[in-house]
Amino acid sequence: MDCPENLESELKELRDTFNSGITKQESWRRSQLKALLSLLEEKEDDIAKALEQDLGKHPVESFRDEVGPLIKSVNYALKGLKRWMSSKKVDLPIAAFPSRSELVPEPLGVILVISCWNFPFGISLEPLIGAIAAGNTVVLKPSEIAPASSSVLAKTIHSYLDNKAIKVIQGGPSICEKLLQKKWDKIFFTGSAKVARIVMTAAAINLTPVAVELGGKCPAIVDSLSSSWDKEIAMKRILAAKFGTCAGQACIAIDYILVERKFSATLVNLLKGSILRMFGENPKELKSVGRIINKNHCSRLRKLLDETGVKASIVHGGSYDEDSLFMEPTLLVDPPLNAGIMTEEIFGPLLPIITVEKIEDSIEFIKSRPKSLAIYAFTNNETLKKKLVSETSSGSVTFNDAIIQYVADTIPFGGVGESGFGRYHGKFSFDAFTHEKPVVLRSFLTDFWFRYPPWNGTKLQIFKSAYRFNYFEIILILLGLKRS
Known part of the structure; x- marks a missing residue:
């Protein structure tokens, strides 16, 4: 629905539904998760069409990155729900004898989820899965920048899920501002650091807890891999994680590469050959590279390339068509470090390659910049791996691949520092919307004077x-x- 005039009554209905206790029942949680599973399976074509319309995503990419992971996440939640809901016994000190204690998971209440446009279904429904599993009522505010996807979310959720407990409210910044003025039990936000500061400022008025999933400039260290097989696989994984995932418009996309200067020319040639094999001589026609979300973002990327000193660093690509919102996969070598392309999150198919004298210098380069959501390293050097883990801080570290950590249910997804805070996916999504309440039970039989x-x-x-x-x-x- 669009933001209703009777917003207060809508929110009251959510609060009343939560207070009724129905959402705390395992049967309700299971029924909603199963309904969400039916939505994903029955509306797969509608979802694919919306993603193609909003972002130019190929149906294979849409299923790989959004529908498939969501189906997996729902099934994972259904499998673990009973165990997640169960209380856990904990020990007490002997001074409390005889007594016992347990941690009882309880839902937080009424949740606001504000999602982003680049993965409009995944980023909307992944936290929703956790909020439902934890027994909360939810308002989902999808991004207006992906209007087709927002519309599908509103229509399908209304048709499949409990409307007294889960509502979709569409609209732009003014609607978001109205929602942020209300009292929530938790806000889960995915987007830019600029908007996150607005969300947190509003939340502070009511002391509302907030989880923010942001991004940052995720680096990839590329060591001089020894075998041709390792090099071939590494190039495929790098390009798929940059150009083949929402045209680089992803918070965990590789933002730039760090490589030894003596290996940089070889790396560029390897990447060029892999780009040709993966995306063809005319990537615009092959449709394996998605589109830039809108003209404003396309213009922003064009300005990054037009900045002084940047255009001269382009070694492959660089063309764009703002009318069709297409930008060619582009490689750059050593653009100015003070240029926007190296100080702002790129969020597009532009891949700078920064050279260092020796690969260990890449660690100091990373440490000199704000903490990123992810760090990637393609290397067989065990010493380098250990140093990277122990000497840097980031949301996650992945070796010899990229982005795969996002689809794992057994590890948390989230940032640190300027890349965000709070974590979710799998059981961690359940925990994000749960208060683990300590309960202590003491006997009157003994007392210590x-x-x-x-x-x-x-x-x-x-x-x-x-x-x-x-x-x-x-x-x-x-x-x-x-x-x-």
């Missing part, structure tokens, strides 16, 4: 021994065999 005033030296000695776990000493004090 030294817990209470009036204080004396004996009681102090008992406490000191207790906090050092020296229970034998406590026994001696109690028996009068050791003085305080």
Whole structure:
């Protein structure tokens, strides 16, 4: 729906539904997850058409990156739901004897999910899966920049899921502003750092917890791989992760490459050959490279290329057609480090290659810049791998591939520092929308007299021994065999 005039009553319905307790029931959660699974399977064609209309994505890319991972995520949640919902027993100190304790997962309440346009279904529904599994009610605000996808989300969710618990509200920045003025139990935002600051400022008024999934300039270190097989596979994976995934319009896309200067010419030739084999002599006609989302973003990318000193660094590609929103896969070698292409997140099919004297220098280069959502390294050098893990900070590190970490259910996805905070996917999505409540149950059968005033030296000695776990000493004090 568009943002309704009766927004307050819509939100009240969500709050009333949550307070009724229905969403806490396992049967409700399962029914909604199964309905979401039916939506994905039955509306696959509609989703593919919307993604082609908004982003020029090929149906294979749409299924690989959005529909397929979502089907997998729903099935993973259905399989683990009973275990995730169960309380966990935890130990208490001996001073609390006899007692027991458990951690009880409870839903947070009414959730606002603000999604992004580059993966409009995946980024919308992945957090929704976790919010439903955790037993919350949800408002989903899809991006207006991908209007066809936003419309499909609104229509299909309304048709498949419980409308009293899950609502889609469409609209632009003014609608988002109205939503942010309301009280939520958590806000989950995916987008730019600029908008994230607006979201967090609004959330602070009500002390609303926020998870923000951002991006940053994700580097890829390319070592001088030894075998021709390793080189061939590495080139395929690099190009697929950059040009073959939403035309580089992805927060975890490779933003730039770091390589030793003596290997850079070889790398450029390898990449050129792989681009030809993967995307053809005319990538625009092959339709394996998606389109730029709109003319504003196309113009932004063009300005990055037109900046002083950047155009001279282009070694492959560089053409664009703003009317058809197409930009050719482009390679650049050593553009100015102070240019926009090296200071801003590119979010497009432009791939700078930065040369260093020795590959270890790439670690210092990465450390000198804001923390990224991901770091990639194509290398067989075990020492370099260990140094990269121990000496850098990022949302994740992946060796000899890229982007595959996004589709894993068993590891969390999220950033650190300026690349965001909060994490989700798999059980971590459930945790993102859950409060793990400690519950302590104590018996009246025994009590320890030294817990209470009036204080004396004996009681102090008992406490000191207790906090050092020296229970034998406590026994001696109690028996009068050791003085305080």
